[in-house]
Amino acid sequence: MSLIDLTITELHEGFKKKQFTSTEVTKAYLEHIKAIDPKIGAYLLVTEELALGQAEAADKIIATQENFPMLMGVPCSIKDAILVEGQKATSASKILENYFAPYDATVITKLKKQGAVILGKTNLDEFAMGASTENSAYKVSKNPHDLTRVAGGSSGGSAASVSAKSAVFSLGSDTGGSIRLPASFCGVVGLKPTYGAVSRSGLMALASSLDQIGPFAKTVEDCKIIFQAISGNDALDATSADYNFKDSVINLKGLKIGIPKEYFAKGLDPEVEKIINHTTEKAKEAGAKIIPISLPNLQYAVATYYITLTSEASSNLARYDGIKYGFSKEAENLSQVYTKTRGEGFGSEPKRRIMLGTYSLSSGYYDAYYKKAQQVRELIKQDFSKAFKKVDVIFSPVAPSPAFKVGEKASDPLAMYLVDIYTVSVNLAGIPAISLPAGKIGGLPIGLQIIGNHFEENKVLAVAELMEKML
Ligand code: GLN
Numbered sequence: 298m299s300l301i302d303l304t305i306t307e308l309h310e311g312f313k314k315k316q317f318t319s320t321e322v323t324k325a326y327l328e329h330i331k332a333i334d335p336k337i338g339a340y341l342l343v344t345e346e347l348a349l350g351q352a353e354a355a356d357k358i359i360a361t362q363e364n365f366p367m368l369m370g371v372p373c374s375i376k377d378a379i380l381v382e383g384q385k386a387t388s389a390s391k392i393l394e395n396y397f398a399p400y401d402a403t404v405i406t407k408l409k410k411q412g413a414v415i416l417g418k419t420n421l422d423e424f425a426m427g428a429s430t431e432n433s434a435y436k437v438s439k440n441p442h443d444l445t446r447v448a449g450g451s452s453g454g455s456a457a458s459v460s461a462k463s464a465v466f467s468l469g470s471d472t473g474g475s476i477r478l479p480a481s482f483c484g485v486v487g488l489k490p491t492y493g494a495v496s497r498s499g500l501m502a503l504a505s506s507l508d509q510i511g512p513f514a515k516t517v518e519d520c521k522i523i524f525q526a527i528s529g530n531d532a533l534d535a536t537s538a539d540y541n542f543k544d545s546v547i548n549l550k551g552l553k554i555g556i557p558k559e560y561f562a563k564g565l566d567p568e569v570e571k572i573i574n575h576t577t578e579k580a581k582e583a584g585a586k587i588i589p590i591s592l593p594n595l596q597y598a599v600a601t602y603y604i605t606l607t608s609e610a611s612s613n614l615a616r617y618d619g620i621k622y623g624f625s626k627e628a629e630n631l632s633q634v635y636t637k638t639r640g641e642g643f644g645s646e647p648k649r650r651i652m653l654g655t656y657s658l659s660s661g662y663y664d665a666y667y668k669k670a671q672q673v674r675e676l677i678k679q680d681f682s683k684a685f686k687k688v689d690v691i692f693s694p695v696a697p698s699p700a701f702k703v704g705e706k707a708s709d710p711l712a713m714y715l716v717d718i719y720t721v722s723v724n725l726a727g728i729p730a731i732s733l734p735a736g737k738i739g740g741l742p743i744g745l746q747i748i749g750n751h752f753e754e755n756k757v758l759a760v761a762e763l764m765e766k767m768l
Pocket of ligand 1 (some may be wrong): 426
């Protein structure tokens with residue numbers, strides 16, 4: 298076994314027993330990145346100097362202290378929409394080509410406090426808008442299981458880096474599926490926490506009422522360790538909750554698992570359905586009760602999500618005006634600075650979404666679009682609250698199909714939006730969900746989505762851990 302195969306727990310044990318140093322592990326990762334990343338394209342930036350400095354500091358602590366945090370000396374990658382002080386942060390947009398982060402995101406402060414090692418910043422769809430990383434202004438991240446296919450998005454670089462063993466773990470963000478989808482496509486574990494469980498301070502905002510930072514890892518246990526490290530109340534994020542995650546032991550015997558019939562309808566690849574059915578069979582054999590449920594408003598989820606998202610994004614992206622941040626185009630007057638900077642700086646997907654959002658928020662259409670979407674969002678939330686009165690967790694697919702080919706949906710935004718069908722309702726409801734590798738179709742990984750009620754990451758993670766063992 299090589300150093301890059303080890304999980305967080307295994308590295309921690311190895312550091313304790315002085316079997317290897319963080320510097321050795323970090324160097325192994327940096328070499329592997331050099332060898333493999335030109336093919337995969339997971340990274341936008343490799344922060345070699347920062348990583349080696351952090352590894353050296355971690356080694357000093359490991360050498361002198363008996364007990365140290367779980368993430369001490371562990372190398373990770375960070376989605377380029379999350380700020381790391383002094384490092385470039387582009388959100389894969391040309392408009393932030395020369396932007397350097399002036400401070401650390403709260404999650405980065407927490408990782409640094411634990412002694413984690415930052416290997417670099419990973420690729421994404423521009424401003425996290427997309428499901429394949431094909432909307433990145435810089436490159437497409439390829440799927441490590443098949444280089445002709447996408448890694449998923451928007452946090453495709455993060456998922457690909459863990460899948461290709463170019464990082465032990467990664468942080469991404471999930472507004473409508475951007476952690477779970479790439480985790481499913483790349484065959485790694487990805488957790489989207491409850492809205493408010495992890496601080497959003499220092500995450501470039503896409504849609505503020507939906508965005509949430511979360512981990513990618515090789516195992517559920519590793520995901521839990523990272524979630525424990527990054528969650529908790531933060532004065533810098535007004536929507537952050539007073540919540541302390543407590544691990545719990547759960548038995549599958551008697552556990553009630555809901556299967557929403559609307560998730561298994563037209564559009565789902567029958568091979569994916571077979572794999573998800575197999576997971577419920579396994580859970581049943583272990584004593585779980587499988588309960589059919591209904592989430593009747595799922596049919597409106599994609600429309601509700603895209604109206605909400607584009608409205609919030611159009612407002613959030615107004616700050617990139619050529620004055621305050623990054624790229625700026627000289628022009629004769631202020632209005633032209635705005636239009637030229639934004640015209641050249643943004644790619645076509647942000648432009649499309651800014652126009653859609655501005656339209657839904659405009660005074661003549663606000664009631665018909667934005668307000669209506671908020672009313673339907675409430676109904677979707679209620680669907681889940683009713684379901685969680687009957688069941689402990691919900692099982693569903695993450696995506697309707699395995700990873701698609703690079704280019705297959707790139708010129709068809711609607712087809713790309715429909716990939717989000719099973720993930721967006723979770724963000725609209727603000728609840729947690731995990732993507733767990735559940736099987737493969739022709740060598741391509743398929744994720745099982747386990748959805749929980751608000752602040753029940755303990756249940757989601759415990760059930761995922763049991764399923765992981767069985768699968
Ligand atoms: N695919 C979704 C979108 O394009 C998800 C984005 C996300 O979660 N950041 O909006």
